[in-house]
Structures are given as structure tokens and as C-alpha cells.
Amino acid sequence: MSHKILVIADHHDGQLLDATGRAVTCAADIGGDIDVLVLAHDGQAIADAAATLAGVSGVHLIDNAANEHPMAAVLAPQIVAFADNGGYSHVLGPNTTFGKDLMPRVAALADVAMVTDVMAVHGPYEFDRPIYAGNAITTVRAPEAQTLVASVRCASYGAAEKTGSASVAAATVEAELPSHTRFVGLEQAESDRPDLQTAPKVISGGRGVGSEENFRIVYDFADKIGAAVGASRAAVDAGYVPNDMQVGQTGKIISPELYMCFGISGAIQHLAGIKDAGTIVAINKDPEAPIFELADIGLVGDLFEIIPALDAAVS
């Protein structure tokens, strides 16, 4: 039986997010026809970008003012109606906060079970997923008789190449959209740095950095080597940096080529967010810090001496 897979596009500010391409890569592992569904307002550019993802057969755009801000209660009925009409066997979304919020609502409306955080595909209905903050990996088999709804663990997949040229078609669905949920606002931290979730290099700071002002040294070094900046939960809780910089099980799960962390002791939930990094470098003044158990390269010392020295060494 051939499978028909629908990938829900994640986008922001008119741009298709890299997470969508990662979900497409996972869909290719499942095998079958892959379509992308873009729900947006003025979403032509997003749909055109999705059409360049290798492996995608068709992009469908549901353009509606109600879709300007992604709200699960508004999007889910449209997705269920579209997937139903199209006879899709699989509906996938990325495990970004967009997908985490949305996909369970889609599954429940379709009255099917859902697989969260697919990290490996063994068959069209058999997957690996992490449990207990990644401290165990479970292989699960979903019922074949129903539509498979899943979220894709983005850190486990590279984004599909942009070599495709799929068709783009406008789509409409019959779905009743609720008015009980309204967008009020989005407070975004302005940053010219690379995106934390996709950057090949990430520099992170923890409680050891000590203050919001002290984080300047971390930002400066990151800018020097072209890295994105992340933080531990402790640093976010302490108010040194905004929440969207948190790396870890409950923040962002990332897989950069280089992850350098300063003043992060290595709580289990932080480690869960960086396990897929290529090379982990830890700098901490406590030689007993758990981060050194996971790090590929460790250096014991004071970050306020080491960062300037690193800065000088790479100049």
C-alpha cells in the first residue's frame, strides 16, 4: 500500500521555518507521496518556499485571514477536513511549540491516537520516540487502521534539500472555525543572531554567568564566531535572558555541530536538549559538574577568564 503523507508547515513572519523541512525528511523515511499544507494569511511566499523542499509532490495553501496567527483551535478543524478529503494516511507536524500545541488537537478531532517526537522510523507505523526526558527510547507501533498523526523531533532530522519544484495549489475546506480563541499579541526578543534551533554553532550560558549584564560577554563571543545564543533553565528563571533562549527538555532541543556552554552544571533536563549536538564543549569552574560526563571536550576554569582568552585566540 502506498502512503500519502501530509506535512503541516510551520512558519513565522511570512517565512517558512526550517522545522518544516525536517518534518519532510522524516516523511521521506516513512515513504510515499508527500504533500505540505500551509495554513496562513497572505501565504503565497511560504507555499512557494515549501515547494522547493526536495521530496514534496504538492503544496496546498489554505489562505484565510483567520490563519494569520497560528491558533490550534482554528487550524485543527481545517487540517482534519483537508486530510480527510485528501485521503491522507499520515499527518505530520514538527515538534516546535507550534506543532506541540496543534497536533494533539488534530489527532483528538480525528479521534485517533498520536505519536509525539518521532526520532526514527522503522516502518510506516513503527517509530522510536524518547520518554523520561530522553533517558529511555521506546519503539512504538501505532494502529494501521487509522490515520497516523505524529510530531517529528526536529533535532533528529536534517532539513530536506531545497532542490524541489512541487506544484502549489490554493485549497479551501469546509470547516467551522471557532471564535472562542483570539490572538492578543506576541512579545519577541529582537535579535540579529542566527536562529537557535537551526544554527550550526550555539554558545550557551547558565547560572554561572551571574547576571543579565554579564551575558554580554557570551553574546559578544557568539557574535565573533557567528553562533546562536542559548541558555539553561536556571539562567532563564533568574531573568538573565528571555524564555525563548532556553535549551533543554522543556525548552528547545537542538542539534548544532558545535555546542559550547559556559557556567552550566548540566541538569538532566538541560542535557536532554543537547544530546544530538555534534561536539559538546563545557566550561565550568566546578570539576564535578555533571556536564563534564556528557561533554566531548571539557575545560575547568572561570568563564570570565576563559571567554576573553578564547576571543583573543580566535581573532
Added chain:
Amino acid sequence: MKILVSVKRAIDYNVRIQVAPDGSGVVKNGVKHSMNPFDEIAVEQAIRWKEDGTASEVVAVAIGDDAVAEQLRTALAFGCDRAIHVKTDDEIQPLTAARVFKALAERESPDLFLMGKQAIDDDANQTGQMTAAKLNWPQATFASKIELADGTAEVTREIDTGLETLSVDLPAVVTVDLRLNEPRYLKLPNIMKAKKKPIEALVFDELEVAAATPIETVTTKAPPKRAGGIMVETVDELVAKLKEKSLI
């Protein structure tokens, strides 16, 4: 205002997880269990509203075997007025939990259903959204701030792009994130008082809720270990290693 808050029993977050060598799952016997930490934040929030007069009644609900009563007692010690325990020895997956919570919400008619954003055992992050879908209620997930007004709630959500604020009509399902509050330490008199509060036991089979077709677990294994790392003594040595790997 009446608030329902769900509570899940899970292995305590301080426990180092052991995977059974035969692949049958995570070792649970003789391992400390507690209330899922995200649920504790939800309970704390509901109780703060009870204390400031916003909430008139807070009801804790849980699904599971007899041992779950322990976590419901904890919720009562926080200050919940009463508890409902839906009893079953079967593993309950999110879609089935959502069907049960829908039945309880229809029976109790709360203005707000608060839940943790995910449980730290299966990390599914589904039950709140699924319950909202089943009830056709609004949902606001990953809440770091909730302001209640007449018939609506304004919820600030922690999302990848920053802090999003949604306004939802009540009743609604709101799932809470870490920074909403810091749960209190329970005092002995409250723990003693909780012993006298009622826990209503409902048998799952009598709720007329069908269990969903489950997702089967084939095997559970420990994650692959990263190859052992090295310690360097100086910044120059570190830079040399990184240059060797063409990382800087």
C-alpha cells in the same frame, strides 16, 4: 469560579531512570513516585486563586490504580476541596485520558480545566490539547501567566518565538509551564487536614467511556551513550582541538 485540575502520578523527577535490560520498560518497582511537577504547578495556581477568592471550588482529578490516591492526597494538602479518582489498572494513554476528562468536565461543569503541559514520564504533551478538542473548548498551552476576567482568560504562552498572549472564552483548558509559579512546600497540618477530605472513587468501566485503540510499546531501551570525552587544561589546547575538527 470552579476549577478542575488534573494530577498524574509519575516517577519522581530526581530519580535516575533505569531501563530494564529485557526491553520491557523503565523500572518502576520500588522507585519513588510523585505528582508530575507540571501538575503541581497547575494545582498551586488553582489554590492561589482559591486563596484570593477568585476560585470558589477546586477539584483534583486523576486516573489510575490505587496508588494514585497518594497524589490526590497531595493535591488535597495543597488546598483542593475534593478529589475524583477514576480507577483502572490499565495503562491510560492521552486520547483515553481526554475522553475521561471530557466526561468529568461534563459532570462537574468547571469554568477552567488546568493541567500540566506534559507528564515527565511519557513526555507526550497531548492530554490537555486532546481534552480541549473533545470538549470543543478553547485551549491555551504552555502558560507562564494567566489573568482571569469575567468569562475570559488572558493567557501568556511560552513559545519558540517569544511570549504569545491569547484571549480565550471560558470554559477553557489551560496547560501550564514551569515559570507560572513556584509550588509551595506542604506543611504538616495541611497534610493532616487533607486526610479528612473526600476522594470520590469512580470505576473506569462505569464511566461509559470507551478506551481508545492504544499505541503499542514494542520495546524500550536505554539511549545510546556518547563516546567518552576528554578534558583539556588550557584555552590554547581547546582552540587547537576545535580547529582540528574545523569547528572554529
